[in-house]
Amino acid sequence: QIQLVQSGPELKKPGESVKISCKASGYTFTNYGMYWVKQAPGQGLQYMGWINTETGKPTYADDFKGRFVFFLETSASTAYLQINNLKNEDMATYFCARRGFDYWGQGVMVTVSS
Amino acid sequence: DVVMTQTPVSLSVSLGGQVSISCRSSQSLVHNNGNTYLSWYLQKPGQSPQLLIYKVSNRFSGISDRFSGSGSGTDLTLKISRVEPDDLGVYYCGQGTQYPPTFGSGTKLEIK
Numbered sequence: 001q002i003q004l005v006q007s008g009p010e011l012k013k014p015g016e017s018v019k020i021s022c023k024a025s026g027y028t029f030t031n032y033g034m035y036w037v038k039q040a041p042g043q044g045l046q047y048m049g050w051i052n053t054e055t056g057k058p059t060y061a062d063d064f065k066g067r068f069v070f071f072l073e074t075s076a077s078t079a080y081l082q083i084n085n086l087k088n089e090d091m092a093t094y095f096c097a098r099r100g101f102d103y104w105g106q107g108v109m110v111t112v113s114s
Numbered sequence: 115d116v117v118m119t120q121t122p123v124s125l126s127v128s129l130g131g132q133v134s135i136s137c138r139s140s141q142s143l144v145h146n147n148g149n150t151y152l153s154w155y156l157q158k159p160g161q162s163p164q165l166l167i168y169k170v171s172n173r174f175s176g177i178s179d180r181f182s183g184s185g186s187g188t189d190l191t192l193k194i195s196r197v198e199p200d201d202l203g204v205y206y207c208g209q210g211t212q213y214p215p216t217f218g219s220g221t222k223l224e225i226k
Binding site for chain 1: 153155161162163164165168174206208210214215216217218219220
């Protein structure tokens with residue numbers, strides 16, 4: 001069955017970096033792009049962008065240009081989200097979702113606290 | 115960006131009852147190819163969103179026929195009939211017709 005399994009919760013300080021993984025199984029990884037979605041505490045869903053899993057080309061939504069990086073380890077069917085220079089407003093749960101938003105990872109809660 | 119407005123913000127229903135959730139978009143969701151890329155999701159407490167309905171009215175794999183989607187253009191609706199305890203959570207509409215994809219702010223369903 002199709003699964004997206006993400007890494008565990010993270011506790012970071014402002015200014016640090018965090019790397020979140022999303023491992024896909026049950027389908028051909030390179031056939032579907034991977035989306036990233038942010039959900040701040042008690043808030044709705046915000047699209048962050050996507051990565052073309054065939055070419056590795058990332059596309060970032062306007063609010064996520066600069067400190068956010070999408071990349072792949074194709075041999076491991078894994079997509080990554082890295083957030084650099086963490087800020088308080090980055091505290092949220094981050095989801096990966098297959099193109100079409102048909103399958104979602106379980107989410108990774110990132111806590112930013114000094 | 116396309117703004118998705120969901121109403122109501124919350125609603126309470128008795129088990130076995132029926133509810134409707136409205137989603138209105140700031141622009142038509144009809145794509146140049148004729149498809150309307152409007153989906154509905156349910157986020158149960160502590161879980162990730164799950165796809166219920168895609169392209170307005172198509173139920174995703176394994177989704178009960180108690181869930182139905184309808185509408186066109188800018189005015190879409192999700193109907194849930196014979197509500198069960200497992201239906202509680204927050205329902206989101208989302209559009210994929212215009213880039214970037216955007217979501218409504220959610221409708222919280224509570225069971226009386």
